[in-house]
Amino acid sequence: MTNDIRVRFAPSPTGYLHLGSLRTALFNYLFAKHNNGKFILRIEDTDQSRKVEGAVENLINILNDMGLKYDEGPIAGGEYGPYFQSERLDIYKKYCDELLANGYAYYAFETAQELDEMRKIQQMQGKQTMYNRRARNLTENEINEKIASGVPYVIRLKVPLNEEIKFNDLIRGNVKIETNMIDDQVLLKSDGFPTYHLANVIDDHLMKITHIIRGEEWLTSVPKHIILYNAFGWQVPDMAHVPLILNPDKSKLSKRQGDVATEDYLKKGYLKEALVNFMALLGWNPGEGEKREIFSLKELVNLFTIEKVNSAGAVFNTEKLNWMNAEYIKQMDTAKLAEIVIPYMNTAGIDTSDKDKYNRVIFAIKNYINTLQEAPEHSEIYYSNVNLSEEQKDILKSETSKQVLNLLNIKTAALFEITADNFKPVLNEIQKETGIKGKNLFMPIRLALTSKEHGPELGTIAYVLGKEEVLNRLNILN
RNA sequence: GGCGCAUUGGUGUAAUUGGUUAACACGCCGCCCUCUCAAGGCGGAAAGUACGGGUUCGAUCCCCGUAUGCGCUACCA
Known part of the structure; x- marks a missing residue:
């Protein structure tokens, strides 16, 4: 580049990073990096009446967290400091x-x-x-x-x-x-x-x-x-x-209509990569027939030009964010996902210390969750005790149900262990031997194992629970 | 009130320097898969480009007006 591009993100330290500020920071970052320029952080703390303790540290942390590393600024330093206006x-x-x-x-x-x-x-x-x-x-x-x-x-x-x-x-x-x-x-x-x-x-x-x-x-x-x-x-x-980021009713994005702090979304279990990707597409897009929606920070840097930024405000659409976050979760390495979900599980009272089982749980819920915060509710069936309603008990009391469950008990006991794909064949055998099929076959098993009418396929459930726990749950019924 | 900016399906956006059956994604609906719920696959509805005038052989695209929305109107940023 002939003359060095230098841009700055200059927030006032309010204590959190507003989504609008995040996007402004992101656009600055993308523009700088796309042009081999410098991204500078400057703290606009000239309003003494609005001082917030720890705000600057928080700001720097979250910016780094989001991958928007600045080249010059507080702590990092630079030739043009100080980077606090109050100094x-x-x-x-x-x-x-x-x-x-x-x-x-x-x-x-x-x-x-x-x-x-x-x-x-x-x-x-x-x-x-x-x-x-x-x-x-x-x-x-x-x-x-x-x-x-x-x-x-x-x-x-x-x-x-x-x-x-x-x-x-x-x-x-x-x-x-x-x-x-x-x-x-x-x-x-x-x-x-x-x-x-x-x-x-x-x-x-x-x-x-x-x-x-x-x-x-x-x-x-x-x-x-x-x-x-x-x-x-x-x-x-x-x-x-x-352009501004707007509420669904097109007013300026505000606290009154939901969370506005980047930190809040991170807490709720949105991945930073997804958040960055989503924010970038709010008011900007690569255009020219680009059909992709999922972009890494690096790809965004490559594609970003200021001319493609829109001039009209953009509504912050949580449903699309959810979709995008789910896409990132699905693409994520299961082991990595397991690791970052632990805090959410523990807060919800789920004990993740049995790592083998926990990893199987993550494998099972990966396609079910939009945010990390949703992980515990989808994991519940694997950890909590079966608790059947009267109505559900009635279903299990039917002749066919008993037949199915007894046979399942015997056949499961005969397995060395339940793997990701050896349980389904067992069900097929039962179907052949008893002639019971469809809902009459599967629903009793589903209820016996989870006490829920809905959930992942039975093979997955059995695999996650493991042989011992499957037998436990079958035996409890007697 | 004044000034400024904006306006493509419900939402985010696309549409070579005015000529397209106005495209894609989310969401929604349906079908397939299936014991169920998701995921996934396939398909559909949904804007004639806020409205009204121009300019032009021809406007989503250029100009003017109106409406609406938003922003600013601090010894706040």
Whole structure:
């Protein structure tokens, strides 16, 4: 690549990784890796009131967990650190002073209450709510006096009036906004911390970010950023605003309508590979006749281009996720599956210490589960005692049932052991010898072995239970 | 309210630089397999591309308007 591609994922540490953020991170990662570029993690922790303990560690862990390893960032380090915005305060201050000196920014002294009132009045008048830019008219003396007497202040962006800002979004094409509609955004808060707008422009430039890929919610603030880039005389990076992820009712994906944290889905037993695969296809696809749906991270890296990202929001469809997760589970090595399912089994009170049996259980349930969390319920028949209802007992009391079960008992006892495929022939023998077939043959056995009308084929059930347990369950009936 | 963005079956998407019987996947329905439930195999219903105007010999694709949805409208990101 001629010039090095550098992108960043810049979350604020909220304590968990929102699915929308996951996808933004994923797209950044895919774009970087596809272009042999660098993927940078930067922590946007400029809001002191929203600090969450341990959030950053968690974020880093989950990102790594998902396979989205960053090249530069907290802990990993890099040439352009620090990667915490809270540790870059002096940098922001310096550039802010530069803006002030060159007339691109100005001091303002309104209190939060005053601004609230201003907005309320504007609202009542049906006007657009924005700062009325009145501090632009303060004289130098007034400003100096206020600062000297310790009045708290912020620094605002002096938005050029009566202009039109145009930019080209890699996903949406041309976008234009009148500067008169743009607020004189606060750049530096009264606590000395920068706002997102200031910090992100400075950091992206200093960190040599070439492409900004972020959520659609930022689209309307791009002009503010462009004004800043221009004020500094910096080149504006390319931008791509990815569509939002939506609830089934098309509102923005929110907690109220289900889980939104990546961690929640991992906990529920969705595989990270499946989750990544699924999220990638939300708002993006390789196009051009590509018929596959299942892609590894590596394949995604190969195929990903920003131009193929959609511009409309995408509904998060849990049913498709379930299907995809089931696909990954089916393809997974059984031993590996057995291992990662253990915690789910143990929480559900299933003892997995008999490894031989446990592995047979996993083999049997592999095609039945969409998520790891569903494993215990499908394993129950192999571990819990048979518990028949009165109705089921009646079925077993019938003449044919007795005949079948007695014969099965004898024939099973005669087997050295039950294997994956020697039980079915036994059933065939019984059918031949007794003339009983179909439901009358199989259902009594199914009930005797599991006390359930539904389940895997009997050969599998018997194999999982093993000879001893099959005989146990048959004998309990007597 | 203002500004911005979006709009292909229920959902996710596809459709060479405007010309296709509008394709694929999930879901749904049916059939096969089968003792049952899944899985798997086969097939089906489901959009004429939000609506209305243009441009064009011809628009899912280009332009305008309307509607709807979403986003932004903080000393939050």
